[in-house]
Amino acid sequence: xxxxxxxxxxxxxxxxxxxxxxxxxxxxxxxxxxxxxxxxxxxxxxxxxxxxxxxxxxxxxxxxxxxxxxxxxxxxxxxxxxxxxxxxxxxxxxxxxxxxxxxxxxxxxxxxxxxxxxxxxxxxxxxxxxxxxxxxxxxxxxxxxxxxxxxxxxxxxxxxxxxxxxxxxxxxxxxxxxxxxxxxxxxxxxxxxxxxxxxxxxxxxxxxxxxxxxxxxxxxxx
Numbered sequence: 001x002x003x004x005x006x007x008x009x010x011x012x013x014x015x016x017x018x019x020x021x022x023x024x025x026x027x028x029x030x031x032x033x034x035x036x037x038x039x040x041x042x043x044x045x046x047x048x049x050x051x052x053x054x055x056x057x058x059x060x061x062x063x064x065x066x067x068x069x070x071x072x073x074x075x076x077x078x079x080x081x082x083x084x085x086x087x088x089x090x091x092x093x094x095x096x097x098x099x100x101x102x103x104x105x106x107x108x109x110x111x112x113x114x115x116x117x118x119x120x121x122x123x124x125x126x127x128x129x130x131x132x133x134x135x136x137x138x139x140x141x142x143x144x145x146x147x148x149x150x151x152x153x154x155x156x157x158x159x160x161x162x163x164x165x166x167x168x169x170x171x172x173x174x175x176x177x178x179x180x181x182x183x184x185x186x187x188x189x190x191x192x193x194x195x196x197x198x199x200x201x202x203x204x205x206x207x208x209x210x211x212x213x214x215x216x217x218x219x220x221x222x
Contacts, residue, residue, distance in 0.1 A: 035196070042188070042195035042208050046160035050167045052182035055155035058083040059142050060115075061166060062091035062132065064107045065203060066159040069190040071111045074157045075118030077184065083155060085124050086115060087145065089138045092131035135166055136222055139173035146179050153180040159192050160185040161207045165215050172222060 060067075060074045074086055088108050095107040105113075112125050128145050132138045146154055154174075158166045163185035174181045188194050198204030 034199075038199045038208075039195050041212075042161065042198050045162075045164050045208065045211055046188070046195070047163040047167050047183055047185045050163070050183045050185075052153055052155045052180060052184075053082070055083045055153040055180070055182065056151040057085045057087050057146075057154050059087040059089070059154050059156045060111060061135065061138055061156060061158040061162070062089045062093075062107060062111075063159060063162070064091070064093050064095065065207075066186075066191045067095075067107055067111045068114055069186050069192065070157055070159060071114035072118055072190070073184070073186045075115050075120050077155070077157065078115075078120050078124070079118075085126060086120060087142070087154075088112060088125065088127045089141060090127055090131050091133065135162070135169050136173070136218070139169045142170075143173050143177055143179070146174075147177065151179060153182075156181065156183045157186065158183065159207075160188045161192060161211050165211060165218055168215075169218060169222065 058074050058077055060070050063070060077083065078086055088111055090106065090108040093107045094104045095110040096104060098105045108127055112127070115125055116122060128141050130141060132141055142154060142156070145151075156166060156170055163183050167183040170181045170183060186192075188198070192198075192207055193201045193204040198208050
């Protein structure tokens with residue numbers, strides 16, 4: 001007869017196997033609780049109700065680790081007729097060596113290449129002058145461009161985990177301009193890790209917990 005979970009005669013102690021099962025159960029429940037909390041924290045960052053059905057321009061925010069997913073989604077929106085042009089912001093970061101051009105391309109050049117490969121004509125892509133170092137600077141440059149070119153609406157395309165902060169920043173910067181601004185969040189999964197598994201990758205820890213820190217900073221700074 002199994003003695004698992006029984007007390008050893010004369011000792012008052014439970015057998016190690018029973019204790020191990022309890023530890024295993026607690027560990028499994030803890031992992032499940034963490035997984036649900038991590039998933040919820042990641043999903044909260046993804047804005048889902050800030051889109052515009054149509055805009056005068058799409059604007060793809062700079063992002064070295066997720067420029068492919070942003071560019072591809074922007075190209076899809078362009079092909080759907082959501083906007084007649086695509087604007088790119090330039091963070092001045094290098095995107096690696098190009099054997100074809102024999103030089104290190106900027107990430108904004110990589111994004112432009114990605115858009116053209118996805119079917120966006122070269123003349124429909126424009127890089128906004130002046131490099132930027134933050135989402136706030138991108139919003140300021142976009143507002144300046146929109147006012148100078150008479151745009152009435154701009155749809156910003158960015159990665160899902162950045163979208164909540166991007167929306168807050170864009171609305172704050174564009175406030176009083178008369179220009180409608182929306183944010184289209186790219187669903188995680190292509191470059192950014194999925195919400196259910198972000199905590200299993202280094203990039204996920206940078207994108208999710210890092211985004212919460214940026215949200216706090218932005219609320220205090222701007």
